[in-house]
Amino acid sequence: MLKIENLHASVEDKEILKGINLEVNAGEVHAIMGPNGSGKSTLSAVIAGKEEFEVTEGSIKLDGEDLEDVSAEERAHKGIFLSFQYPVEIPGVSVTNFIKTAINESRKARGLEDMPANKMLKLIREKSELLDIDRKFLSRSLNEGFSGGEKKRNEIFQMAMLEPKLAILDETDSGLDIDALRIVANGVNKLKSKDNAVIVITHYQRLLEYIVPDFVHVLHNGKIVKSGGKELAIELEEKGYDWLKNEAVVE
Amino acid sequence: MAYTEEELKKELETKEYEYGFYTDIESDTMPVGLNEDVVIAISKKKGEPEWMTLWRLEAFKYWKEMEEPEWANVKYEKPDFQAISYYSAPNKKPKYDSLDEVDPELLDTFKKLGISIDEQKKLAGVAVDIVMDSVSVATTFKKTLAEKGIIFCSISEAIKEHPELVKKYIGSVVPKKDNFYAALNSAVFSDGSFCYIPKGVRCPMELSTYFRINQAGTGQFERTLVIADEGSYVSYLEGCTAPSRDENQLHAAVVELIALDGAEIKYSTVQNWFPGDKEGRGGVYNFVTKRGLCEKNAKISWTQVETGSAVTWKYPSCVLKGDNSIGEFYSIAVTNNHQQADTGTKMIHLGKNTRSTIISKGISAGKSQNSYRGLVQVNSRAENARNFSQCDSLLMGNECGAHTFPYIEAKNKTAQIEHEATTSKIGEDQIFYCNQRGIDTEKAIALIVNGFSKEVLNKLPMEFAVEAQKLLEISLEGSVG
Structure with missing residues (x-):
């Protein structure tokens, strides 16, 4: 589904990604781990197409x-x-209005009519129940005054509504208490299917106890320095990242 | 193509005025220049009684001695008042019995504006008194209104048919010598609307008027007078668009509202005069005096969406004369390219327990300057006066400006005055967030701007809110893609 080859990307002439190779197939869950500043968030932004980053070499194929x-x-x-690490606030635009706009814009791009209101309502009801979201929450301004947990839950709610092919969860666990983490993870698990794929970007192994990855990659200094199965995450939790910093690039 | 600040700015600059067309309707235009003879000629042409002619002449006398105000935060080349024609009326101006009789070209013009009269007629509860080049050409729903005793007609008609009301109230809220432009308007006003709601009557429909400037070099000077008698209610809508012109056009209107004891007036405006091109050439000078007087327990709400004009100078105000009276001002002012707006309100608290609310939303883009100027004045006898003001500014790009000039004068110790102000900028992060959810930059800006303006848009009557939202989008979006 997603194929990244020798990806180099920089911002303001500073190279951040220095040759990433990654292949994600339908039905797979990949975890990308790594210390602060290793390029995890940059990788997710580059995949999502943020223009601030310049791809200098290599390719991303979907x-x-x-x-x-x-x-x-x-x-x-x-x-x-992309589930954002720091979702932005849009005052005066309700969660419902925002997701409605997003869904209908995507439909328009596919040559479809706007989703009928009753169908939209049904979908909203269904997905908000899935994520244990209070109906009142849906009429609040997008992310304005939301707690950290509410912001992340809102991201996953949007993901549930949009039913993406490839979901990238950028530090979705940060700012979540254990209950919220469980709800979010359950939501993601329920949305998983053989036709879609998930990339989980995280610092800690904690989230991976709930969203179990098929593959774990360690990013360091703009490169994937080690890849493995879910046991790699546990190893990282025990040993930290230092032992990997001198590892050779895993091809 | 994703978004950068630079691109956004470019997109905003490329926005062209959508309603830039000119209708070729024969007009009866007076030669340029202004003197006593012209004032008399205007009055004569309109068949006015002598008292009106004298009233105009007195205003003209004041105007000659006055100077154009310079305190506003706007820069522009002062109009040459001797180079303006002060009267222009469509040639064919009989009152029509049906729309079929109306000049088809005129109807076509309204269609281009998206305000087809057919549609308007069907729109439940909207009576339209259309002012095109200063003279009313079509009035609907008059009968329904007449049954309730409501008078809704052109001011010229009111001068002839209801002189006792006009005589009593015209100039009572905005005196002839109030300011330079009000004096000019008093001398030369061509037409406008008049509305009277009798005691205890709730006007069953939104009253609305559309204005257009349609004649090269023609200044437009409307005069509007709305009187809500004791315990009555009326919602009045005013909206306007103007065709594209190279030379500057002057627009100096006066609106007077009178809310007698226990009456309520809701006055909503969508203003979309030609703002000038992206280099700042042309565009309308909009120097308007709008003021309402509240007697005991009365309420006046001003709601405005200002997206047009090259220069705007406008402060819809409330004089809270009666005890327990309420004044409200809800405003969205958008400036783009080289537009300049200095707008706000005055809340004059004279009576006891008077309350006022001011919500102002300024949106600046391009190289424009957007100023909020507001006065909250609490008189020494106004016990327990309350005011709440909120002024929010939204900036797009790095070359525009947002300014807030609040004036607060409290002469009574019991006054409670609150003022809140914020300034924010549409950020790249907000745009990228929307893009990531499949919403393109143009739509994202519209979404953010509408969200920012929501508190004010919500105050508009439904059908107007939709039009206003469309206008906001037109005013701020470029032709992306």
């Missing part, structure tokens, strides 16, 4: 299509979803 000239909104229409 279902065989090179995404180089594909805008962020078009990537979203193609099914890429």
Whole structure:
């Protein structure tokens, strides 16, 4: 589904990603771990198409299509979803209004009519129950005055509504207490299928107890320095990252 | 193509005025220049009684001695008042019995504006008195209104048909010598609307008027007078668009509202005069005096969405004369390219237990300057006066400006005055967030701006809110893609 080859990306002439190779197939869950400043968030932003980052070398392909000239909104229409580490506030725009706009814009891009209101309502009811979201929450301004947990739950709610092909969860566990973490993880697990894929970006192994990865990759200094199965996450939890910093690049 | 600050700015700059067309309707235009003879000629042309002519002449006398105000935070080349034609009326101006009789080209113009009269007629509860080039050409729903004793007509008609009301109230809230532009308007006003709601009557529909400037070099000077008698209620809508012109056009209107004991007036405006091109050439000078007087237990709400004009100078105000009276001001002012707006309100608390609310939302883009200027004045006898003001500014790009000039004068110790102000900027992060959810930059800006303006948009009557939202989008979006 997603194929990243020798990806180099920089911001303001500073190279952050220095040759990433990653292949994600439908039905898989990949975890990307690594210390602060290793390039995890940059990788997710680059996949999502943030223009601030310049891809200097290599390629990102989704279902065989090179995404180089594909805008962020078009990537979203193609099914890429990024759950933000720090979701932004949009005062005066309700969660419902925002998700309605997002869904209908994606439908428009696919040549579909707006989703009928009753269908939208049903979908909202269904997905908010899945994530244990209070109906009142849906009429609040997007992320304005939300707690850390509410923000993350809102991200996963949007993911549930948009049903992406590829979901990237960027530090979705940060700022979550254990109950919220469980709800969010359960939500993600219920949305998982053989047709979609999830990339979980995280610092800690904690989230991976709930969302069990098929593959774990360790990012350090803009490169994937080690890949393995879920046991790698446990090893990292015990030993920290230092022992990997001198490892050679895993091809 | 994702978003950068630079691109956003470019997009905003490329926005062209959508309603830039000119209707070729024969007009009866007076030669340029202004003197006593012109004032008399205008009055004569309109068949006014002598008292009105004298009233105009007195205003003209004051105006000659006055100077154009310079205190506003706007820069512009002062109009040459001797180079303006002060009267222009469509040639064919009989009152029509049906729309079929209306000049088809005129109807076409309204269609271009998206305000087809057919549609308007069908729209439940909207009576439309259309002012095009200063003279009313079509009035609907008049009968329904007449049954309730409501008078809704052009001011010219009111001068002839209801002189006792006009005589009593015209100039009572905005005196002839109130300010330079009000004096000018008093001398030369061409037409406008008049509305009277009798005691205890609740006007069953929103009253609305559309204005257009449609004649090269023609200044437009409307005069609006709304009187809500004791215990009555009326919601009045005013909306306008203007065709594209190279030279500057002057617009100096006066609106007077009178809310007698226990009456309520809701006055909503959507203003979309030609703002000038992206280099700042052309555009309307909008120097308006709007003021309402509240007697005991009365309430006046001003709601405005200002997106047009090259220069705006406008402060819809409330004089809270009666005890327990309420004044409200809800405003969205958008400036783009080289537009300049200096707008706000005055809340004058004279009576006891008077309350006022001010919510002002300024949105600046391009190289524009957007100023809020508001006065809250509590008189020494105004016991327990309350005011709440909130002024929010939203900036797009790095070359525009947002300014807030609040004036607070409290002469009574029991006054409670609150003022809140915020300034924010549409950030790249907000745009990227929207992009990531499949919402393109243009739509994202519209979403953010609408969210920012929501508190004010919510105050508009439903059908107007939709139009206003559309206008906000048109005013701020470029032709993306």
